[in-house]
Amino acid sequence: MAEPERRAFVCGHPISHSRSPLIHGYWLDALGIEGSYARIDVPPAEFAHFIQSFHAAGYAGGNITIPHKEAALPLVDSRDEAAEAIGAVNTVWLEDGRISASNTDAYGYATSLDEEAPGWDQSAAAVVLGAGGAARAVVHALKTRGISDIRVVNRTVLRAAELADQFGGFITAHSWDALPDLLSDADLLINTTSLGMAGKPGRMPDLSDLPDATIVSDVVYVPLETPLLSAARARGLKTVGGIGMLLHQAAPGFERWFGKRPQVTAELRRLVSADVERAG
Numbered sequence: 001m002a003e004p005e006r007r008a009f010v011c012g013h014p015i016s017h018s019r020s021p022l023i024h025g026y027w028l029d030a031l032g033i034e035g036s037y038a039r040i041d042v043p044p045a046e047f048a049h050f051i052q053s054f055h056a057a058g059y060a061g062g063n064i065t066i067p068h069k070e071a072a073l074p075l076v077d078s079r080d081e082a083a084e085a086i087g088a089v090n091t092v093w094l095e096d097g098r099i100s101a102s103n104t105d106a107y108g109y110a111t112s113l114d115e116e117a118p119g120w121d122q123s124a125a126a127v128v129l130g131a132g133g134a135a136r137a138v139v140h141a142l143k144t145r146g147i148s149d150i151r152v153v154n155r156t157v158l159r160a161a162e163l164a165d166q167f168g169g170f171i172t173a174h175s176w177d178a179l180p181d182l183l184s185d186a187d188l189l190i191n192t193t194s195l196g197m198a199g200k201p202g203r204m205p206d207l208s209d210l211p212d213a214t215i216v217s218d219v220v221y222v223p224l225e226t227p228l229l230s231a232a233r234a235r236g237l238k239t240v241g242g243i244g245m246l247l248h249q250a251a252p253g254f255e256r257w258f259g260k261r262p263q264v265t266a267e268l269r270r271l272v273s274a275d276v277e278r279a280g
C-alpha cells in the first residue's frame with residue numbers, strides 16, 4: 001500500500017511574504033518526495049487551537065513565523081535547548097504523540113557562516129547590532145560556538161541589557177554612541193536590526209574604524225545587498241548576507257517532517273535570490 005502523503009505547513013499572520021513554501025517545494029521536487037508544504041494564515045486568536053490541532057488536521061509539523069514564535073513556546077510539550085535559550089520556536093513536529101519544538105535560526109546562522117566565512121568562530125570579539133528575535137538567535141549561535149566577548153548594541157539599550165542578562169557570560173549591552181570604540185577591535189560585525197531592509201532607511205554604523213580582517217554579516221536578505229554589506233564590500237571586508245541563514249534554518253524541519261536531510265544547493269540559492277530580487 002502506498003504511504004500517505006506527508007504534509008507540513010508554515011503559519012504566521014500575515015503569511016503571504018514567506019519564502020518557506022518555495023524552499024520546501026524545491027526540496028520535495030528535488031528528492032522526489034510525495035508531500036506538500038502549505039502556507040497558512042493563522043490570526044493570533046486562533047494560534048493556540050491551530051498548534052493543538054495540526055496533527056488531527058493531517059500535518060506532520062511545520063514552521064512558525066511572525067507573530068507567533070514566542071507564543072508557541074508554552075503551547076508545545078517539549079522544547080530543545082535552542083528554543084529555550086532564544087525564547088522562541090520556529091519549527092514543530094509530532095514525536096510519540098507529543099508536540100516537539102526547536103528554533104533552527106541559530107543553527108542556520110552558524111551554518112551559513114561556516115559555508116561562507118570558514119574560521120569565523122575563531123573570532124575573539126563580536127558586535128551584534130539589535131536586540132530582537134534575530135539577535136537572540138545570533139547571540140545563541142556565537143555563544144554555542146565559543147565566542148565569549150559579545151557586544152550587543154541596540155537603539156533601546158534596556159532591551160540589549162535584558163538580552164545580555166539573560167544569556168549571561170561575557171555579553172555586554174551598549175548604545176549606538178559606543179560603536180566607534182566597540183568596532184575598533186571587532187572580528188565580527190553582525191546586523192540583526194531591520195535597518196537596511198527595503199523601505200526602512202536609518203543610521204548605519206561607520207565602518208572606517210573596523211580592522212581589515214573583520215567579517216561583516218547582515219541577517220536582512222531583502223534586499224540581498226544591504227547598505228551595510230555594500231559599505232563593507234567597498235572597504236574590502238569579507239561579507240556574508242542573510243540568504244544562507246534563511247536556507248539553512250529550513251533544513252532540520254524538512255528532515256523531521258519528510259524523513260530526508262535536504263541540501264542547500266547553488267540552484268536553490270539562485271532560485272530564492274531571484275525571488276527576493278523580483279519582490280525587492
Ligand code: NAP
Nearest residue numbers: 130131132133134135155156192193194202219242245246
Ligand atoms: P524584531 O524582534 O522586531 O527586532 C528589531 C530590531 O531592530 C530591534 O533591535 C530594534 O531596536 C531594531 N530597529 C528597528 N528599527 C530601527 C531603527 N530605525 N534604528 C535602529 N534600530 C532599529 O525583529 P527580528 O525578528 O529580530 O528581525 C530583524 C530582521 O532580521 C528582519 O529584517 C528579519 O527579516 C531578519 N531576519 C532574518 C532571518 C534570516 O533567516 N536571514 C531570520 C530572522 C530575522 P529597538 O529594540 O530599539 O526597537
